[in-house]
Amino acid sequence: MSQTVRTRPEGSGQALSEAYDTALLDLDGVVYAGGNAIAYAVESLGTARSGGMHLAYVTNNALRTPDAVAAHLTELGIPTGALDVITSAQAAARLISEQVPAGARVLVIGGEGLRVALRERGLEPVESADDDPAAVVQGFGGADLPWGRFAEASYAIARGVPWFASNTDLTIPSARGIAPGNGAAVEVVRIATGAEPQVAGKPLPPMHRETILRTGARRPLVVGDRLDTDIEGAFNGEVDSLLVLTGVTDGAQLLAAPPQHRPTYVDADLRGLLTGQPDVVEAGDGFRCGGWTATAGRERLELEGDGEALDGLRALCAAAWTAAGDGACELDGGKALARLGL
Secondary structure (H helix, E strand, C coil): CCCCCCCCCCCCCCCHHHHEEEEECCCCCCEEECCEEEHHHHHHHHHHHHHEEEEEEEEECCCCCCCHHHHHHHCCCCCCCCCEEHHHHHHHHHHHHHHCCCEEEEEEECCCCHHHHHHHHHCCCEHHHHHHEEEEEEECCCCCCHHCCCCCCCHHHHHCEEEECCCCCCEEEECCCECCHHHHHHHHHHHHHCCCCCCCCCCHHHHHHHHHHCCCCCEEEEEEEEEHHHHHHEEECEEEEEEHHHHCCCCCHHHCCCHHHHCEECCCCCHHCCCCCCCEECCCEEEEECCEEEEEEEEEEEECECCCCCHHHHHHHHHHHHHHHCCCCCEEEEEHHHCCCC
């Protein structure tokens, strides 16, 4: 796929909730962390929805069913139906159903979300490599997933059974910090078998296809906290994206982002849906946003001015991404980010 290389965040004269018909929202690190709502999420989503924006929740976490996710969001104060939730388990189940016979058995290494998604596609979840499965599917199973489940997957894969993974996120945010994600568990099975799974979740096309099929979005905006899943998934799907800084991505990672990880917009949290986005403009040898001007020096990124910290970050993104071109910026942005408190 050929795309123009993004060299700066875009501006928007309209509130993003008015400029796009559907927000495709990641959950962990965007709407909640460790089950608790992130600051401003409930109010911001309520305002966006009342203004006519369709809200869809798109998660790589295959553990919970859409019904369970919708109930959780509703409990947090975000009224949600199961049809508004799209999971990597659903994308994986569709991918498997296209490659195995109808009604086939599938060995599940993960939680109830995978089992429900497989049954929705007419497939039969099983628990043992000795149940003659036609496929193995692996998804996040929570902290209590027994180690022996990885052995079951390994036994089946060693016999030549095709292996599917809901996603390969190495980490997942929790209330206590960053915890190992499904990608870490996939690595265990990969090491044991030497095999490679077919992956359904973000940032790969099966997840984007599932999302568009289920939402019917015509002008979607992907909203996420991860560059390598949410933002890269938007890039692969050729749709716009909003990065919020409430999850795993920090300022240094954003400045070093290669083209496929550069979001269309950057904001602190979900309040960014309700506002326009400031323009980042060329200013001499650098870029200006609000009261800040950023330039790329020989060894580091330089920042002058004052004002809103996010405007400074947007200006720095423009300087860093322009200097990097189609690569990753290696200039030191630490001093500039420290000045912004980021």
